Amino acid sequence: MAGWMLLRCILGPHLQRIHRSPDQSRPEGRGGRRQGWTYQPRSLEKHTDSIIGWASALWSLSYYSSPLLICYLYRKGYICSSKLIPVSQYVGTVLVCLLGVACLRGWGRWKNSEYLQFISILEETKKNHTPATKKNLRCYDFDFSCWPSDFSWTEVSSPKLSKAGVSLLKPEPRLRGAADSVLNSVRTLPCHIISFLIAHSFGRRMLYPGSVGLLQKAMRPMLLQGQARLIEEFDGQRNKLVACDGNDIDTMFVDRRRDGGQNGQTLVICCEGNAGFYEVGCMNTPLEGGYSVLGWNHPGFGGSTGVPFPQNEANAMDVVIQFAIHKLGFQLTDIVVYAWSIGGFTASWAVMSYPEIQSVVLDASFDDLLPLALKVMPDSWRPLVQHTVRQYMNLNNAEQLLKYQGPVLLIRRTRDEIITTTGPEDVMSNRGNDLLLKLLQFRYPKIMTDEGVRVVRQWLGSSNPLEEASVYSGYEVDDDWCVSVLQSYQADRDVLFPWSVGEDMTLEGRRQLALFLARKYMRNFETTHCTPLPASEFHSPWRL
Known part of the structure; x- marks a missing residue:
C-alpha cells in the first residue's frame, strides 16, 4: 500500500x-x-x-x-x-x-x-x-x-450532436461548371495551402492570444487568484465537460437560486473575449448583479484543451448549454447568453441553435471578422486574408444573430480601439454599428429604408450622451406612440421577423420608429474596449 x-x-x-x-x-x-x-x-x-x-x-x-x-x-x-x-x-x-x-x-x-x-x-x-x-x-x-470528467456530450441524445461536431453556417460557394471547378481548384491550390498554414500557425494565435502558453504562464498568478475568489467567496463549482470533439472544457458555476433574489433564478452563460478567462473576465459583471452564472474557457484556454477554431468553439458552447440544462436544472427560457468581444461568435451561435433561449447581450462585439482582419493586414494580402478568414476563421456573428427571434441588447463602447476599422476617435467605424444596422434591417425592413438607415447612422455618430439625446429629440420621437404602433402590429399578426410594420406609414413616422428601435437595441458605454462592464450597465434586453 x-x-x-x-x-x-x-x-x-x-x-x-x-x-x-x-x-x-x-x-x-x-x-x-x-x-x-x-x-x-x-x-x-x-x-x-x-x-x-x-x-x-x-x-x-x-x-x-x-x-x-x-x-x-x-x-x-x-x-x-x-x-x-x-x-x-x-x-x-x-x-x-x-x-x-x-x-x-x-x-x-x-x-x-x-x-x-x-x-x-x-x-x-x-x-x-x-x-x-x-x-x-x-x-x-x-x-x-x-x-475527472463531470459531464459528457454522450450523456444526452440530440440531433445537433455528432462526433463530427455541431453544425455551422458555411460561406455560400460560387456556382461554377464542372470543368471550371476543377481548373479553379488546381489554380487556387497554393492559396489553400498557404491559408491553412497561416490559420494553424500565427493566424490562430493572433486571433486568440489567450491560447498562447507564454501569455497563460504570465497570467497564471492572476488566474489562480481569480479562481480562488470564485470558489471561496461565491462558492463556485468547477466542472470538466467533454465536448463532442473530445476537448475538455473548463467551467465555473455559481448558483444563486437559493439566495432568494429574483435574478438568481436566471442563469447567465458568459462567453469571454480572445484573451479572456472566466477567472478574470466578464463573468464578474452578472455576478455583481446577483445572477446565477456559468463561465467557461475557450478551447486551449486555462484548463480547456484543443484549439479555438470556430468548429471547436461551437462544440464547446453546445456542451456548456447541455450541461446547464441536464445537470444544473435550468430551462432554456431561464438562460441569458452574455458575450464580450469575440465571444459574440459563440453567443450568436447559441441563440441561433437554441432559439428558446431567453435573450442575448453582446458587449463590444462586431458583425463579421473579415473587415477587422483586413484592417491589420497589408492591402496586398487582401485575397489571401479573405480566403483564410472565410475558410478557417469565419466569425459571422451578424449572420447567426439574424436567425434568432428573441430579445437582443448590443452594448457599444464609444472609445473602442479594437473593433474599429480606422481608430477609436472615429465612432462610425465601430463594427458594432454594422451589427445593429444589419439586425434592424432584417427585423424591420419597411422601417429601415434608406431614410431610416440615415437617421440611425446620424444617431450612431453621436460621441456622447448629450449629442445622442440631441439627435433623438431633434426628430421629436414619441416613445409611447412607437410602442403602441409596434404592439398593435404584434397583436394583429403575431408573426416572426422580419416584420412589415411601417410600409403604410409616413416618412416622419418611420424615422421615429427607426430611432426608437435603435435606442432600444443598443446602449452606449463611454469607455474603451477592455474596460470591465459595471453591473449597473448590464440590463435585460428590451421586450415589446
Whole structure:
C-alpha cells in the first residue's frame, strides 16, 4: 500500500491551492466565504519541482525552435551517425537524471500530509465518482488535466450532436461548371495551402492570444487568484465537460437560486473575449448583479484543451448549454447568453441553435471578422486574408444573430480601439454599428429604408450622451406612440421577423420608429474596449 501511494505521488498532478480541508465545515459569514491557502511544498519537493519546470520550459522552447535548430546543426555537419550517437547518449543520461528528480519529488510529496490527503481523495474520486467524493475533490486546485470528467456530450441524445461536431453556417460557394471547378481548384491550390498554414500557425494565435502558453504562464498568478475568489467567496463549482470533439472544457458555476433574489433564478452563460478567462473576465459583471452564472474557457484556454477554431468553439458552447440544462436544472427560457468581444461568435451561435433561449447581450462585439482582419493586414494580402478568414476563421456573428427571434441588447463602447476599422476617435467605424444596422434591417425592413438607415447612422455618430439625446429629440420621437404602433402590429399578426410594420406609414413616422428601435437595441458605454462592464450597465434586453 505504501509503495502504491509513493507511485501515485510520483505520477500525481501539481497541487496549487487548498480551498479548505475536506473535513472542514464551511464557516458561516458574509457570502458563505471559506478561506483557503496556497499549498506549501517542502524543500525537497519545491527544488525538484523547479528543476522539472525548467526542463519542461526548455523542451517547449526547443520544440518550437526545432526547424531552425535542425537547419543550423545540418549546416554545421552535426547531423551524422558519428555525432548523433554521443548526442543520444547525452540525452539518455539527461532523461535518467530527470526520472531520478521526479522520484525525489514524489518522495517529498509522500512526506507531506496535505499532498498525501489530496492524492488519496483524487484516487477515491476516480474509483467512486459520487457527489460526496466530488465535493471533497473540489476543495483542491490542481492540474486540470487530471480532473475527472463531470459531464459528457454522450450523456444526452440530440440531433445537433455528432462526433463530427455541431453544425455551422458555411460561406455560400460560387456556382461554377464542372470543368471550371476543377481548373479553379488546381489554380487556387497554393492559396489553400498557404491559408491553412497561416490559420494553424500565427493566424490562430493572433486571433486568440489567450491560447498562447507564454501569455497563460504570465497570467497564471492572476488566474489562480481569480479562481480562488470564485470558489471561496461565491462558492463556485468547477466542472470538466467533454465536448463532442473530445476537448475538455473548463467551467465555473455559481448558483444563486437559493439566495432568494429574483435574478438568481436566471442563469447567465458568459462567453469571454480572445484573451479572456472566466477567472478574470466578464463573468464578474452578472455576478455583481446577483445572477446565477456559468463561465467557461475557450478551447486551449486555462484548463480547456484543443484549439479555438470556430468548429471547436461551437462544440464547446453546445456542451456548456447541455450541461446547464441536464445537470444544473435550468430551462432554456431561464438562460441569458452574455458575450464580450469575440465571444459574440459563440453567443450568436447559441441563440441561433437554441432559439428558446431567453435573450442575448453582446458587449463590444462586431458583425463579421473579415473587415477587422483586413484592417491589420497589408492591402496586398487582401485575397489571401479573405480566403483564410472565410475558410478557417469565419466569425459571422451578424449572420447567426439574424436567425434568432428573441430579445437582443448590443452594448457599444464609444472609445473602442479594437473593433474599429480606422481608430477609436472615429465612432462610425465601430463594427458594432454594422451589427445593429444589419439586425434592424432584417427585423424591420419597411422601417429601415434608406431614410431610416440615415437617421440611425446620424444617431450612431453621436460621441456622447448629450449629442445622442440631441439627435433623438431633434426628430421629436414619441416613445409611447412607437410602442403602441409596434404592439398593435404584434397583436394583429403575431408573426416572426422580419416584420412589415411601417410600409403604410409616413416618412416622419418611420424615422421615429427607426430611432426608437435603435435606442432600444443598443446602449452606449463611454469607455474603451477592455474596460470591465459595471453591473449597473448590464440590463435585460428590451421586450415589446
